[in-house]
Amino acid sequence: MRSLIRKINRIVQDFLRPKRLALGRFLWDKKQEKNEELIEGNRVNMEKVKSILFLRYDGKIGDMVINTLMFREIKKRYKNVKIGVVARGAASDIIKFNPYVDRIYNYEKGQEPKLAKKIATEDYDVLIDFSEMLRVNQMKFINLCKAKVNIGLDKKGWNLFDLSYEKDYNKHITDMYARVLKVLGIDFPDLSYDVFTDAESVDRIDRKLRELGTLDRIVIINPYAASKHRSFNRDKIIEIAKRVLEDPRNTVLFIGEESRSAEIYSIAEELGERAKYPKLHGILDVAELIGRADYVITPDTSIVHIGVAKKVHMTAVYRLDTGDNNSVVWGPNSKLVKQVFSKDVAALGEEADINMFDVKEII
Incomplete structure (x- = not known):
């Protein structure tokens, strides 16, 4: 009965969505x-720009990590331009100590008009949005921010947007960011990422590692992703960890949300003294620990992008692409990272299982 109700609800929502958007x-x-004085052709006249606002209200950590390349490249070229970022959740922490970001605005669903009116008083010259599909509340938010120039993804034909850029779904996402930078008059940018941690995170990880004793090689296993279909199951976690622990120099450190702690503690206990689950305080502790690792294994792209920022050797596990080119667009884009693909092919209407790979490919 519940599945029938969910199905009916999906049908109703699919029917109503285009009408709401219209x-x-x-x-x-x-x-x-x-x-128009701020626009020259399909570029912004940066000589007249004093401030840029980035909209990253999706709360996605990995997207924010990649976005950091833009903040740095703009500041390198235009050091006096104010950079503001609308962010949400843990993604805000990724830029909390970023020296290239001047202002962070906390986005809360339902509070868009209040925040937008506050932003409007700061009189931003340029607003850049990254949404592939704008919801109604996002349209309203952008309108109320009242930036002089609005730039959006595939927004030709919109009155709300002054300039539009495109995304090539056959190339890595950094290609899209390079396109935006070109609109801002920046060619041939450095496409590396930044994740800056604070002294407290450094101190906490120092203490954690001292508590764990002398570790020859640290291998971090992050078993979980945002979706259960992209997360390792218990059997696969144990199989991967045992493969890593075949090398007596290796110690496995698990990372994962508090909600999964019972399972991780149970797995670590089963594996023995060279498998541990250190308690961390937020994403910056995670980033700092990743920066100390010799190797990282993960199915989660946010951890992949943090590892790329920290220049760590990794194995990133993906499901086979099914027309969306996800492993290319959101891939590691780093020679330090090995990509492994699940062999499972999803049946119609179902999700592929990421656990269908040989752990011998891992490391």
Whole structure:
């Protein structure tokens, strides 16, 4: 009965969604004035720009990690330009100590008008949005921010946006960020990422590692991703860890959310004294620990991107692409990372199982 209700609800939502979006565009796809003095062709006239606002309200940690390349490259070229970022959740922590970000705005669903009106008082010259599909509340938010120039992804034909950029789904996501930087007058940027941790995180990880004793080689295993279909199951976690522990120099350190701690503690106990689960305090502790590792194994792209920022050797496990080119667009894009693919092919209407790979490929 519940599955039937869910199915009916999906059908209703699919029916209503285009109507809501059409109404949203009718109400919010407008702009009071076009500031043409800030635009030259399909580029922004950066000589007249004093501030740029980035919208990263999706809360995705990995996306924010990659986005850091833009903050740095803009500041390298235009050091006096103010950079503001609208962020959400743990993604805010990724840029909390970033020296290239001047202002962070905490995004809360339902509070968009209040935040947008606050931002409007700061009179941003340029606003950059990364949404592939804008929801109605996001249209309203952008409209109320009142930036002089709005830039969006595939937004040709929109009144709300002054400039549009494109995404090539056959290339890594950094290609898209390079396209945006080109709109801002920056060619041939450095596409590496930054994750800056604070003194408290450094101190906490120092203490954790001292408590764990002398460790020859640290191998971090992050078993879980945002979706259960992209997470390792218990049997696969144990199989991977045993493979790693075949080398007597290796110690396995598990990372994972507090909600999975019971399972991780149980697995670590089963594996013995060279498998441990250190308690961490947020994503910056995770990033600091990753920076100390000799190797990282993960199915989660946010951890992949943090590892790339920290220049750590890794194995990143992906499911086979099914037309979305995910492993290319959101892949590691680093010679330090080995990609391993699950061999499972999903049946129609189902999700592929990421656990269908040979652990001998891992390390």
